[in-house]
Amino acid sequence: MQLTVAATQMACTWDVETNVAIAEGLVREAAAAGANIVLIQELFETPYFCISEKSGHFDLAHEVDGHPTLKRMQALARELGVALPFSFFEKAGLAHYNSVIMIDADGSIAGHYRKSHIPDFPLYEEKFYFSPGDTGFRVFDTHFGRVGVAICWDQWFPEAARIMTLMGAEILLYPTAIGSELDKPEFDSKNHWQMTMRGHAAANILPVVASNRIGRETDGELMIDFYGSSFIADETGALLQEADRDTQGILVHSFDLAKIAQYRREWGVFRDRRPDLYGPLLTLDGYTTPRNG
Amino acid sequence: MQLTVAATQMACTWDVETNVAIAEGLVREAAAAGANIVLIQELFETPYFCISEKSGHFDLAHEVDGHPTLKRMQALARELGVALPFSFFEKAGLAHYNSVIMIDADGSIAGHYRKSHIPDFPLYEEKFYFSPGDTGFRVFDTHFGRVGVAICWDQWFPEAARIMTLMGAEILLYPTAIGSELDKPEFDSKNHWQMTMRGHAAANILPVVASNRIGRETDGELMIDFYGSSFIADETGALLQEADRDTQGILVHSFDLAKIAQYRREWGVFRDRRPDLYGPLLTLDGYTTPRNG
Numbered sequence: 001m002q003l004t005v006a007a008t009q010m011a012c013t014w015d016v017e018t019n020v021a022i023a024e025g026l027v028r029e030a031a032a033a034g035a036n037i038v039l040i041q042e043l044f045e046t047p048y049f050c051i052s053e054k055s056g057h058f059d060l061a062h063e064v065d066g067h068p069t070l071k072r073m074q075a076l077a078r079e080l081g082v083a084l085p086f087s088f089f090e091k092a093g094l095a096h097y098n099s100v101i102m103i104d105a106d107g108s109i110a111g112h113y114r115k116s117h118i119p120d121f122p123l124y125e126e127k128f129y130f131s132p133g134d135t136g137f138r139v140f141d142t143h144f145g146r147v148g149v150a151i152c153w154d155q156w157f158p159e160a161a162r163i164m165t166l167m168g169a170e171i172l173l174y175p176t177a178i179g180s181e182l183d184k185p186e187f188d189s190k191n192h193w194q195m196t197m198r199g200h201a202a203a204n205i206l207p208v209v210a211s212n213r214i215g216r217e218t219d220g221e222l223m224i225d226f227y228g229s230s231f232i233a234d235e236t237g238a239l240l241q242e243a244d245r246d247t248q249g250i251l252v253h254s255f256d257l258a259k260i261a262q263y264r265r266e267w268g269v270f271r272d273r274r275p276d277l278y279g280p281l282l283t284l285d286g287y288t289t290p291r292n293g
Numbered sequence: 294m295q296l297t298v299a300a301t302q303m304a305c306t307w308d309v310e311t312n313v314a315i316a317e318g319l320v321r322e323a324a325a326a327g328a329n330i331v332l333i334q335e336l337f338e339t340p341y342f343c344i345s346e347k348s349g350h351f352d353l354a355h356e357v358d359g360h361p362t363l364k365r366m367q368a369l370a371r372e373l374g375v376a377l378p379f380s381f382f383e384k385a386g387l388a389h390y391n392s393v394i395m396i397d398a399d400g401s402i403a404g405h406y407r408k409s410h411i412p413d414f415p416l417y418e419e420k421f422y423f424s425p426g427d428t429g430f431r432v433f434d435t436h437f438g439r440v441g442v443a444i445c446w447d448q449w450f451p452e453a454a455r456i457m458t459l460m461g462a463e464i465l466l467y468p469t470a471i472g473s474e475l476d477k478p479e480f481d482s483k484n485h486w487q488m489t490m491r492g493h494a495a496a497n498i499l500p501v502v503a504s505n506r507i508g509r510e511t512d513g514e515l516m517i518d519f520y521g522s523s524f525i526a527d528e529t530g531a532l533l534q535e536a537d538r539d540t541q542g543i544l545v546h547s548f549d550l551a552k553i554a555q556y557r558r559e560w561g562v563f564r565d566r567r568p569d570l571y572g573p574l575l576t577l578d579g580y581t582t583p584r585n586g
Contacts, residue, residue: 117565136570156562158451158496159571166579192495195530199492202485203451237488269449272410275575277429278452282568282575286459 003144004254005171005207006030006038007230009243011215016045020069024076026250031080033252036105036144041211041230042087042152042175043098045069048226049089050177052219053128061091064112070101078107083142085149087175089129090114098130100149100175102140113138115151116160122182123224126153137163145170145257152176155193155210159281161200166270170257172200176212179226190227194239202237205264207255209233214246235260296437297547298464298500299323299331302523302536304508309338313362317369319543324373326545329398329437334504334523335380335445335468336391338362341519342382343470345512346421354384357405363394371400376435378442380468382422383407391423393442393468395433406431408444409453415475416517419446430456438463438550445469448486448503452574454493459563463550465493469505472519483520487532495530498557500548502526507539528553 008026012019023040030038043049049057064070070086077084083105090099098115114133118126137160139148148164148171155161155174164172174197181187194210201208214228231242232253241251264270280286301319305312316333323331336342342350357363363379370377376398383392391408407426411419430453432441441462447453448467457465467490474480487503494501507521524535525546534544557563573579 116567116570117562119561119565121561132567137573153565156496156560157566158455158492159566159574162451163571163573163579166573166576168579191531192529195491195495198488199451199495199530202488202492203449236485237492238484267449268412268414269410270577272412272446273450273452273577274409274425275577277409278456278574280430280456280459281452281571283459284563284566284568286456286461 001145001257002254003171003257004034004036004252005209005232006033006035007209007211007232007243007251008038008040008249009211009214009228009230010041010044010248012044012047012213012217014047019045020072022248024072027076027082027084028080030250030252031082033250034254035082035252037083037142037147037173039085039173039175039209039211040087041213042177043089044087044213047217048177048213048224050126050129051123051217051222051224053125057129058096061089061096063091064101074103074107077103077105081105083144083147085173085175087151095131096129097133098126098151100151102142102147102149105143110140110142111138113149113151115154117153117157119153123222137167139164139167139169148172150174152178155197158200158203161204165204165206169206170261171206171255172208174208174210176210177226178212179224182222188227190229194229194231198233198237198239201233201235205235205267205269206260207232207234214248235263294438294550295547296464296550297327297329297545298502298525299326299328300502300504300523300525300536300544301331301333301542302504302507302521303334303337303541305337305340305506305510307340312338313365315541320369320375320377321373323543323545324375326543327547328375328545330376330435330440330466332378332466332468332502332504333380334506335470336382337380337506340510341470341506341517343419343422344416344510344515344517346418350422351389354382354389356384357394367396367400370396370398374398376403376437376440378466378468380444388424389422390426391419391444393444395435395440395442398436403433403435404431406442406444408447410446410450412446416515430460432457432460432462441465443467445471448490451493451496454497458497458499462499463554464499464548465501467501467503469503470519471505472517475515481520483522487522487524491526491530491532494526494528498528498560498562499553500525500527507541528556
């Protein structure tokens, strides 16, 4: 089973229509290059509004039912025959989530995931907007194989990657929004960011793809330079393709999923796991009984 | 808190006294270079006897009490003031384990770990010799900080690295024996091997050190070329130092553990974990209820 996957990267403004049009153009470009699955970056309809805490931004959220961009992306997926993980700010009754809908190649919805790990840092104030997801980790059966999708901060957690792999994912996709940090002009997390996900690829023996945004976004004095560097890594964590820090575009690569599945099985790690010893993973501090109780 | 760590690599023969003398020489060299902790490779007293299944090799195992190499390493650690994780084939009553004793800088025993994940492949027939360890993952309080040690195949499991980190490890050490595979002259796992552990470093935000053996070992028609490539990675997974594939020697690097601990805390992953969603990690197939039951 040959899978061709694409990662896109782009800058975003407050002109939603333009952002969606650019994303659509990149998806068309990727499909023309043979892509079966196209990964668009996190929350691409708008600037990364979590740069600050503003209650007005809750108006940006949409219910799944009737979200116009979702409908447009479903039509696009169907037209091009590509699977599209669609990242958006979800309103669900009184709750708000950072979510992905997996759109399959016939335009149908293959499933829904709500970001589990929510960051909270200066410039990345996601805990103000999003409740921690309640779906658990998800994999999606698409026309092109079983795909695991998690969202940005989730990419820092080996637990999420491992669980999606255990659930049968054949490739992991991470829509992302990451760049510079407040008052740290020298600091650059790009290599650390890639290395963590390349480690997931190596440990779980499957390809990993990340799409990140580019461009400078500001809110008053606040500013993020998103560093792009979207990439595709193979099942050993080797970096196959990497975008630069500021160019809009796509990456495309084909994988032989059957061959990778065979290697994953041969390598034996999924035979030799020790769930009986993994209890501490279900704690925050490594102790399975409370230390002060 | 400054920690200087060393990794060693060497070839081994069936002359145990010579192997131990070479290891001692490398430890002395590392101590002279300022090392506080010196990591010797896995099962360095002998060739990697797991290349084949021979019941006679069970005679190579020692009880902890009275193991002459352990005593010698304790004296060496005390003399030089270095902490030494000592890898050996352990006999414990009727059971046999692939174990490490952490020797602290005063020669005392800081703790004991039995390899949890046991491989079983042609040339790496460990399941014939070793029961899966019953200690769970361990961290050791040494004069130089809290150190996590796991053994070779354990290094492929993000669960082990994460648990040691949750338990307070400030650095992870992996004594190793890995090289070529049977009937796969073209195959080379070196980069994959390093990448998996560099991923643990990046995801857990701590340095990782691996010591691997070098040299060709044979048993009749069977043959392994151990590929060395011992390395030291920093808390972002960057490769700071790497040995070549066939040279005996040491790597030495100093880390500011307090600075790394501060970065680990700032980065926030240990605030945002979701143990409530990690139940599937305690299964082999990702399903928390049996699928055929």
